[in-house]
Amino acid sequence: MTEPILAEHHPLDDLIRADRMPHIWCPGCGIGIAMRCYAQGILDSGLPVKDHVVVSGIGCSGRVAGYMNLDSYHTTHGRAIPFAMGIKLAKPELMVTVFSGDGDLVAIGGNHLIHAARRNIDVKVICINNFNFGMTGGQFGPTTPRGAIATTAPYGNFELPFNLPYLLAAAGANYIARWTTLHARQLKKSILEAFSKPGFTFIEVLAPCPIGFGKSNNINDGLEEMELYRDRCVMARQGEMNPEELEIDLREDKPILIGKFIDRDRPPFHPFMKGQS
Amino acid sequence: MAAEQVRTGLHFMSGDEACAEGALAAGCRFFGGYPITPSTEIAEHLARRLPEVNGVFVQMEDELASMAIILGASAAGARAMTATSGPGFSLMMENIGLGMMLELPCVVIDVQRGSPSTGLPTMPGQSDVMQARWGSHGDYESIAYAPWSPQEMFDLTIHCFNVADRYRLPVFLLADEVVGHMVERVAVPACDSIEHWERKHAATPPGEHFEPFKITDPDLVPPIVHAGEGYCIHYTGLTHDERGYPDMTAATHNELVTRLVEKVRVNRENIIRTEGYSLEDAEIVVIAYGCTARSARQAVREARQAGIRAGLLRLISLWPFPEEEIARLATRARSLIVAEMNLGQISREVERCARRPARGVFHAGGMMIPPDPILQAIREASA
Amino acid sequence: MRTEIRIAGFGGQGVALAGLILGKALAIYSGYEAVMTQSYGPEARGGASSANLVVSDEPIDYPFVLTPNILVALSQEAYALYRPGTKRDAILIIDQDLVIPTNSDSCYGISSTRLAEELGRRVVTNVVMVGFFTAVTRLLTREAVERAIADTVKPKTLPLNLKAFEVGYTQPVIPVNLRGNHE
Numbered sequence: 001m002t003e004p005i006l007a008e009h010h011p012l013d014d015l016i017r018a019d020r021m022p023h024i025w026c027p028g029c030g031i032g033i034a035m036r037c038y039a040q041g042i043l044d045s046g047l048p049v050k051d052h053v054v055v056s057g058i059g060c061s062g063r064v065a066g067y068m069n070l071d072s073y074h075t076t077h078g079r080a081i082p083f084a085m086g087i088k089l090a091k092p093e094l095m096v097t098v099f100s101g102d103g104d105l106v107a108i109g110g111n112h113l114i115h116a117a118r119r120n121i122d123v124k125v126i127c128i129n130n131f132n133f134g135m136t137g138g139q140f141g142p143t144t145p146r147g148a149i150a151t152t153a154p155y156g157n158f159e160l161p162f163n164l165p166y167l168l169a170a171a172g173a174n175y176i177a178r179w180t181t182l183h184a185r186q187l188k189k190s191i192l193e194a195f196s197k198p199g200f201t202f203i204e205v206l207a208p209c210p211i212g213f214g215k216s217n218n219i220n221d222g223l224e225e226m227e228l229y230r231d232r233c234v235m236a237r238q239g240e241m242n243p244e245e246l247e248i249d250l251r252e253d254k255p256i257l258i259g260k261f262i263d264r265d266r267p268p269f270h271p272f273m274k275g276q277s
Numbered sequence: 278m279a280a281e282q283v284r285t286g287l288h289f290m291s292g293d294e295a296c297a298e299g300a301l302a303a304g305c306r307f308f309g310g311y312p313i314t315p316s317t318e319i320a321e322h323l324a325r326r327l328p329e330v331n332g333v334f335v336q337m338e339d340e341l342a343s344m345a346i347i348l349g350a351s352a353a354g355a356r357a358m359t360a361t362s363g364p365g366f367s368l369m370m371e372n373i374g375l376g377m378m379l380e381l382p383c384v385v386i387d388v389q390r391g392s393p394s395t396g397l398p399t400m401p402g403q404s405d406v407m408q409a410r411w412g413s414h415g416d417y418e419s420i421a422y423a424p425w426s427p428q429e430m431f432d433l434t435i436h437c438f439n440v441a442d443r444y445r446l447p448v449f450l451l452a453d454e455v456v457g458h459m460v461e462r463v464a465v466p467a468c469d470s471i472e473h474w475e476r477k478h479a480a481t482p483p484g485e486h487f488e489p490f491k492i493t494d495p496d497l498v499p500p501i502v503h504a505g506e507g508y509c510i511h512y513t514g515l516t517h518d519e520r521g522y523p524d525m526t527a528a529t530h531n532e533l534v535t536r537l538v539e540k541v542r543v544n545r546e547n548i549i550r551t552e553g554y555s556l557e558d559a560e561i562v563v564i565a566y567g568c569t570a571r572s573a574r575q576a577v578r579e580a581r582q583a584g585i586r587a588g589l590l591r592l593i594s595l596w597p598f599p600e601e602e603i604a605r606l607a608t609r610a611r612s613l614i615v616a617e618m619n620l621g622q623i624s625r626e627v628e629r630c631a632r633r634p635a636r637g638v639f640h641a642g643g644m645m646i647p648p649d650p651i652l653q654a655i656r657e658a659s660a
Numbered sequence: 661m662r663t664e665i666r667i668a669g670f671g672g673q674g675v676a677l678a679g680l681i682l683g684k685a686l687a688i689y690s691g692y693e694a695v696m697t698q699s700y701g702p703e704a705r706g707g708a709s710s711a712n713l714v715v716s717d718e719p720i721d722y723p724f725v726l727t728p729n730i731l732v733a734l735s736q737e738a739y740a741l742y743r744p745g746t747k748r749d750a751i752l753i754i755d756q757d758l759v760i761p762t763n764s765d766s767c768y769g770i771s772s773t774r775l776a777e778e779l780g781r782r783v784v785t786n787v788v789m790v791g792f793f794t795a796v797t798r799l800l801t802r803e804a805v806e807r808a809i810a811d812t813v814k815p816k817t818l819p820l821n822l823k824a825f826e827v828g829y830t831q832p833v834i835p836v837n838l839r840g841n842h843e
Contacts, residue, residue, distance in 0.1 A: 017522075
């Protein structure tokens, strides 16, 4: 048996608030992986840590702000993006990331999401999509597939879900990608790309929610969902966006398109100041 | 050429414009808002003026976002403001609560119109008074001022920024359509004579141990730090401890919320503003605020001419309520009259503090209460 | 002494700007207290629009015009709408080409629109009227109004506006029963 290696210091120690551990996330949850990718992205960004700011809304993913050792703002449900806009416009030198979940950003915050994309404000959004409202125990949301079981959809969800990359492309974001928590390296690389891309960037991260979504929809645990990602994920060709192909239903045996969908250079939002033009 | 931050001199301008100029004079460099009658002129004026002074004007998608963006700007250190009317004020309540909890200074202008719901968009009201006090869920103590002229729209907007920064909370200017739209002389003072109260910034340098919500001063206001200064501070709308970390226990909650309320109460003498007219020997005291106080003063003057010992207490601040002053007046005055453009909101407060009924001159809104019904009430009280 | 002034016309005649210039001249350059209010909302879209000024040498409490001492009417509709609520012995000033007063009314008439057109720009009708108002009412000095015009209008339109003021100011000030004259 090999000797355990005792590390004095982990490279990410300074970026995580150790005094806030243990975190609230369930076994098998994917949010921690995505947070780790974000932390690694911050270290690799070359920007001083003090210039990174994270803003979250409400929900399990919203707790990321509280675990990151940054200037971090845990705001109201759905309003992380406009709050982040205020920080960014008041101090444009800061790298402002919104880290939140699909329920927060797309349901109650949906209007702010599409308008921020339309304005192309230089805010980086990392959106965990676990297909349900996890923190409150698995209610259906705007990303829940039709027919999926949720506590507020006991007979199966009657509604059709949003197709997030397609929505954001129409709304006007400069950069749109989708990864899963299985694709940690690609996700980190994508986060770095977003940091260096002026304008509104949106990264959807599919993440297991074994307690809220998986158990009622025949996905037994986090590992099983990760295996499902491995079996089904297919890299998209950049620039090609077929709305039907972008749809996701974990319960169906059909490919899940991942990758970078949009990388363009629409002018980022900047308030006009006299003397510049 | 540098544009004027302060347009020193005499102007003939509307209350809404005066409010916008007051904001600029106060050093406000950030406006996020959604147009709504009768406050729109504030946004229009700032859309033109803010870029001249390197400020930021953003028109948001709704009032939820408007309130959120000014809190974000404030968190980054900017003096930030929004302007709205009743329907928008309702939508702002969610993030007003966040502002109270995160203790982020900012100014919210509510140019009141006839309400509830869409009500009377172009006509005056004073019925958001209780909403300004209790509108967001939970216990908090709010601060609100009620201007009665374009001059006060200017002066009190500046004062709102100062009070917001000193006590770290969103502060309300409860104007009304009459005062917002009427055009009158406004004297803008010299730049260096405008009062500026700074935010109390943390003395501890970044990197050293710092507990952002630890209270050491008797004013109960924690020193502030801003995004990007290197403190790596966590702000949460959850109940939090002195480190700013979520701490969902009854004890911490009680301590935090009590302090948020006490922070305003212990400083009330520096916040409350009233003005008296002919109060010295008044047997009948009229209490009014905003545009209604103009009619009340005329009614009092006419009553005096008719030999009735009437006086006016004008509430310049509405919240926190001047409890002691009302109680004192109540012991001296034979009769109290409250005139307001709603069906009895401040009147309840007056009765609570006076411990006896007050005569009400109410109107639900849509027109400024003229002097006559107030004079009539004075006559009835003196009979 | 409280004086109430109503300037009324149809949308586009610039009655609000006329009120603003006069208010400024009164409140800033003549030492009076002055308050201007306007009608807002659907009633201000097209149709009759008005600017209302209360002037006094004491602080003004109630800011609204109740029964004007001076009515300036730039359209028949405005005259018909506002004349009944105006003081019996009020000073009445009209655009004599656009308003036919009732038999009993004696008015100060000016062809403000035609004079503005002769200056090449119909938009200065309001300033022609401001000039005539100044000459008729003697509430204000010519200098006070000219200064108010100077810091109200766009700099490049100032010469035209001052000319318009001059034209209005120098028209003959004779109260006439216009209906009588026509007969």
